[in-house]
Amino acid sequence: MSDRCLVVIPALNEESAVGDVVTAVRDVLPTAHVVVVDDGSTDKTADVARGAGADVISLPFNVGVGGALRAGFRYARRFGYERVVQVDGDGQHNPVHIPDLLGALVDADVVIGARFAGVGDYEVRGPRKLAMRLLARSLSRRTGQRLTDTTSGFRAFNRKAVELFAVDYPAEYLGDTVEALVIAARAGLRVTQIPVEMRPRTTGAPSQHWVKSTVYLGRVFLALAMSRLRR
Amino acid sequence: MGVHALALVGGLVSVTFMFELLRRRQLKEKYAVLWLLVGIVMLVLAAWPPLLNALATATGVKSGPNLLLFVGTLVLIVVCVHLSWEISRLEDKSRALAEEIGLLRLEVEQGVRQR
Numbered sequence: 001m002s003d004r005c006l007v008v009i010p011a012l013n014e015e016s017a018v019g020d021v022v023t024a025v026r027d028v029l030p031t032a033h034v035v036v037v038d039d040g041s042t043d044k045t046a047d048v049a050r051g052a053g054a055d056v057i058s059l060p061f062n063v064g065v066g067g068a069l070r071a072g073f074r075y076a077r078r079f080g081y082e083r084v085v086q087v088d089g090d091g092q093h094n095p096v097h098i099p100d101l102l103g104a105l106v107d108a109d110v111v112i113g114a115r116f117a118g119v120g121d122y123e124v125r126g127p128r129k130l131a132m133r134l135l136a137r138s139l140s141r142r143t144g145q146r147l148t149d150t151t152s153g154f155r156a157f158n159r160k161a162v163e164l165f166a167v168d169y170p171a172e173y174l175g176d177t178v179e180a181l182v183i184a185a186r187a188g189l190r191v192t193q194i195p196v197e198m199r200p201r202t203t204g205a206p207s208q209h210w211v212k213s214t215v216y217l218g219r220v221f222l223a224l225a226m227s228r229l230r231r
Numbered sequence: 232m233g234v235h236a237l238a239l240v241g242g243l244v245s246v247t248f249m250f251e252l253l254r255r256r257q258l259k260e261k262y263a264v265l266w267l268l269v270g271i272v273m274l275v276l277a278a279w280p281p282l283l284n285a286l287a288t289a290t291g292v293k294s295g296p297n298l299l300l301f302v303g304t305l306v307l308i309v310v311c312v313h314l315s316w317e318i319s320r321l322e323d324k325s326r327a328l329a330e331e332i333g334l335l336r337l338e339v340e341q342g343v344r345q346r
Contacts (some may be wrong), residue, residue, distance in 0.1 A: 035337075
């Protein structure tokens, strides 16, 4: 643990993917401490993660990604980690990019691994695309940085951000990604992004159905309106 | 037995019920007080019917029952919103507890392993 870096992997029923994610992260960052936050899984996620060499924070019931992350931030704060990397447990984030994320922390407090920034061929369509555009524009204005992918769950945080999020991390859907950036901006943290390439999911299907996407768009509007009113 | 007697009985029953719940500590005081007040208002209105019509005239509502319906609905809405608020707070608290339990569980595991 020479560089005091903690990798937090929130996972819900990812027994088929989480083992490879942990192994891949440990290959890229042999000195980092890997913690999987098992968000009330009903499968063997926790056992698989432990088997791959990660420590596991097992939540007694499902609290959502936001709660899982806050548990990770609290762990980081309690044991004095300088930097935290957030990687999804489903295998869509390529751990190869973690050193780049950490490197970008030199002049930022929060670094987002952005999916549409020129690398890779991740593509979305329809209402979801519109929703993501809206979010990107609004949050770019708020943070004073050009952000293109505000819902990415591939991020790195420095000590300052960890201290903030260990206390105040939103639990609401979309809150965990979008509102966290608003909170960061309000607290005067510097948010930036670097391009990353996404791997195809190893499990699950991306939610691209138009009804779901439209509901998603509605929630985005609500989340944005709320965060504006809260300022 | 008229409608007023019915209201009187209803008011008595609800006040007694609330009082009993409160006495057995089945209900937090803050909720009990609200329902006790509602019951008492019911009782007073039932015991002295002209009051309702007087109130209606005073507030410019055409008839007593209309006023009763309006106020009743308003009270129910406020109570519902209050309960939603309480549930949200409880969810936040239980989420924080869940996170803490997860952290403690890991620390215990690590402690056991080191021994």
